[in-house]
Every structure is written in structure tokens, then in C-alpha cells.
Amino acid sequence: GAVVSQHPSWVICKSGTSVKIECRSLDFQATTMFWYRQFPKQSLMLMATSNEGSKATYEQGVEKDKFLINHASLTLSTLTVTSAHPEDSSFYICSGSGGTGLSYEQYFGPGTRLTVT
Amino acid sequence: GQQLNQSPQSMFIQEGEDVSMNCTSSSIFNTWLWYKQDPGEGPVLLIALYKAGELTSNGRLTAQFGITRKDSFLNISASIPSDVGIYFCAGRTQGGSEKLVFGKGTKLTVNP
Numbered sequence: 001g002a003v004v005s006q007h008p009s010w011v012i013c014k015s016g017t018s019v020k021i022e023c024r025s026l027d028f029q030a031t032t033m034f035w036y037r038q039f040p041k042q043s044l045m046l047m048a049t050s051n052e053g054s055k056a057t058y059e060q061g062v063e064k065d066k067f068l069i070n071h072a073s074l075t076l077s078t079l080t081v082t083s084a085h086p087e088d089s090s091f092y093i094c095s096g097s098g099g100t101g102l103s104y105e106q107y108f109g110p111g112t113r114l115t116v117t
Numbered sequence: 118g119q120q121l122n123q124s125p126q127s128m129f130i131q132e133g134e135d136v137s138m139n140c141t142s143s144s145i146f147n148t149w150l151w152y153k154q155d156p157g158e159g160p161v162l163l164i165a166l167y168k169a170g171e172l173t174s175n176g177r178l179t180a181q182f183g184i185t186r187k188d189s190f191l192n193i194s195a196s197i198p199s200d201v202g203i204y205f206c207a208g209r210t211q212g213g214s215e216k217l218v219f220g221k222g223t224k225l226t227v228n229p
Contacts, residue, residue, distance in 0.1 A: 004159075006159075029207060034216065042221070043205065043220065043221045043222055044160070044205070044219050046216055046217075047218055050172045091157075093159045093160075095159075105150060105162055105165055106162075106217060107162065107164075108152075108159035108161070109159050109188045110158050111157065111159045111161045114155070
């Protein structure tokens, strides 16, 4: 199957600072990448969808100025949480889809645990 | 919006037992997917279903795409301790690069 990595796997930051999370497709070209957040014991909540070279499409209720998404290449997308607050603490997971062949479906990264103090 | 009803919410079984979980929807989906998530990890794709009535196996796992296109089930046979985790169903109405609708998950506990 297709492999997606995320970095860092966990991060602790102070309230008011910004944090950048990287998502990379290692063995396929991800024409579309998705960013999710997951609270404990809950399902995945889609935050935004991004296609390479285009602006991300945010889900209703997700602040685009707070969660900045960049998908500058077919193998890298980044999520920047700006001016983070404790309520932004969560598990952030990305996925990538090549839309064809073995990478037709969404393949998920291992997630990034963000704790804002 | 579209929602998936996944049941049961949790299951506690003995090693060696078979397990069944399902997802239903009021909407029609063209694709059904089943993922497994271990604690602190991202979901891993187990089975993808693309045709109504399709029955697909992956080792001890078997999943079916309901005839009405509004439901799917996942069976695990002869469960083992490493089957522990949360299983999510997901549905999609369009192509692979379109967003998924996720169920709320079934937490499986296997007692040795």
C-alpha cells in the first residue's frame, strides 16, 4: 500500500505560538491531501481538502486563517496552527490520495499529537 | 449532511471468536471502506468495496457492500489479540480523491 509520513509525531507548544506539521507521501504522488483532527474516543473530523498547487477547501466551521494549509508539491503538505490555544490540542492526521492505482484511496499518516500549554 | 451509523460502539470478545460490525446510511454510497486504527496511530485501510453486492476478503477479514448501497458489514473470523483496535467504516459518493464520510467507530477488545 501507499505510505504517508507525518512530522513531528508529537509536539508541545506554548499558547500563542504557531506550530507546523508536515505530511509527506513517500512512495506515491498525492494529488489530493486531507487534514483531519481527532479528539479522544471520537471519529475523524475532516478539516480541509487540498489539491496540489491550489488553495485548500475548508470544512464548515474550520477557521482558514488559523489552520493554514499548503500543498506545494505532490509529496508534501503542511498544516500550520497559528496562535495556538489549549483548545487546539488534539490529534492531527493527514491522508493522501493519488487518485489512481495503488494510491487510489486515502492513505493516512501516523498522526501528530499537539498539546498546547 | 451525510452520516454513517456504525454499530456496535464497542465489543468485548474472547480470542478465537468471530466478530461482526456494520454501518448503515440513509444515503447511497458508491464506495465503502473499512479502516483500523491502533491507539496513537493513523487509520490503516483494510478493505475497499466498489460494487453493490461485492464481497471481499483480506485474510481473516471479510466485508460486503450492501445491495441497497446504503450499508456494509465487516466480519473478523477467529479473532486474535492483535485485532484489538478501533474499526471505522467510511463511505464515499465519488472518486478516490473525494472526501470520505466516517462512522463513529467500533472499539474491539479481545481477551486472550
